[in-house]
Amino acid sequence: MIRWCLALLCYALFSIVLPAARADTLVLTSLLWPPYSGQQLAQQGASIAITRAALNVMGHELKVDFYPWSRAVKLATLPSSDYLGYFPEYYYETEKFIFSNSIGTSPLGLVEQKSHPLSWHYVADLNRYTLGVVKDYVNTDVLDSMIVSGVQPVEAVTSDELNIKKVAAGRVDAAVIDVNVLHYLLKQKTLQPLADKLQINRQLLANKQLYIAFRNNDEGRRWRDIVDRGLAQIDVEALANDLLYHDDVVTE
Known part of the structure; x- marks a missing residue:
C-alpha cells in the first residue's frame, strides 16, 4: 500500500514538472x-x-x-x-x-471513347496515340520519360475536366487520369452527359x-x-x- 501511494505521488509530481506534450x-x-x-x-x-x-x-x-x-x-x-x-x-x-x-x-489509367478504345500491350505502344495529360502532374516513370524525350505525343491542359472534354470531342485519343477521379467527375452535372461516351481503358498504366x-x-x-x-x-x-x-x- 505504501509503495503504491509513493508511486502515485511520484507520478503526480512528474506530471506537474513535465506538462503534457503540446499539440x-x-x-x-x-x-x-x-x-x-x-x-x-x-x-x-x-x-x-x-x-x-x-x-x-x-x-x-x-x-x-x-x-x-x-x-x-x-x-x-x-x-x-x-x-x-x-x-x-x-x-x-x-x-x-x-x-x-x-x-x-491511386489506380492510374486512360480515359477513352467507348467507340474508339486504345489497343496496347507495352507503354511504348501508346506512342502511336496522342494522349492528354495535366500540366505538372507526375504520371509514370516510363511515360514521363517518353514525353520528355518527345517520342510520346501529348497535349497538356490544366485540369482533368478539360482532358475528359477533349477525349469526348475526339481532340485527343485518350487522357491519363486516376480511375476514381474519372468516376467522380462523370457524376457531376457538367460532365454527366459525357459518361455514356467514355470509359477507362481495360489496361491500367499503374496502381x-x-x-x-x-x-x-x-x-x-x-x-x-x-x-x-x-x-x-x-x-x-x-x-x-x-x-x-x-x-x-x-x-x-
Missing part, C-alpha cells in the same frame, strides 16, 4: 482533386481525412490550404512560407522533398501509391516521422474504402 498543427497545401482532396468534399477528401486521422492519433492537428496544383507545389518549396509540404502526390526522385508512407492507392511530400529539412523530417507513426496506428485501407470505393466506382 501542434501541420500546415500543408493541396488542390481540388476529388475524391482525394477538395475544400467542399466530405472531410475534405479521402487523402486529407486519412492524414488528419494519422495526426490526430498522435495528438496533433492538420490545416490544409487549397491552390491550383502548380502553385500548391511551388508554395511548399518556399522557405519563407508556413507550408511544410503538399499532397496527395506520387513518389518521384527529388532533392526538394521527402515522402511519407502511403496514404492510399500507384499516394504520399505527402514534405520539405526536405529538419522540420519536414520531424513531421514526416510523426505522420508515419500515426499512419501505422490507423487502418488506411478501411478509411479509403469508406470514402472512395462506393456506388459504382471501379478500381480495376
Whole structure:
C-alpha cells in the first residue's frame, strides 16, 4: 500500500514538472482533386481525412490550404512560407522533398471513347496515340520519360475536366487520369452527359501509391516521422474504402 501511494505521488509530481506534450498543427497545401482532396468534399477528401486521422492519433492537428496544383507545389518549396509540404502526390526522385508512407492507392489509367478504345500491350505502344495529360502532374516513370524525350505525343491542359472534354470531342485519343477521379467527375452535372461516351481503358498504366511530400529539412523530417507513426496506428485501407470505393466506382 505504501509503495503504491509513493508511486502515485511520484507520478503526480512528474506530471506537474513535465506538462503534457503540446499539440501542434501541420500546415500543408493541396488542390481540388476529388475524391482525394477538395475544400467542399466530405472531410475534405479521402487523402486529407486519412492524414488528419494519422495526426490526430498522435495528438496533433492538420490545416490544409487549397491552390491550383502548380502553385500548391511551388508554395511548399518556399522557405519563407508556413507550408511544410503538399499532397496527395506520387513518389518521384527529388532533392526538394521527402515522402511519407502511403496514404492510399491511386489506380492510374486512360480515359477513352467507348467507340474508339486504345489497343496496347507495352507503354511504348501508346506512342502511336496522342494522349492528354495535366500540366505538372507526375504520371509514370516510363511515360514521363517518353514525353520528355518527345517520342510520346501529348497535349497538356490544366485540369482533368478539360482532358475528359477533349477525349469526348475526339481532340485527343485518350487522357491519363486516376480511375476514381474519372468516376467522380462523370457524376457531376457538367460532365454527366459525357459518361455514356467514355470509359477507362481495360489496361491500367499503374496502381500507384499516394504520399505527402514534405520539405526536405529538419522540420519536414520531424513531421514526416510523426505522420508515419500515426499512419501505422490507423487502418488506411478501411478509411479509403469508406470514402472512395462506393456506388459504382471501379478500381480495376
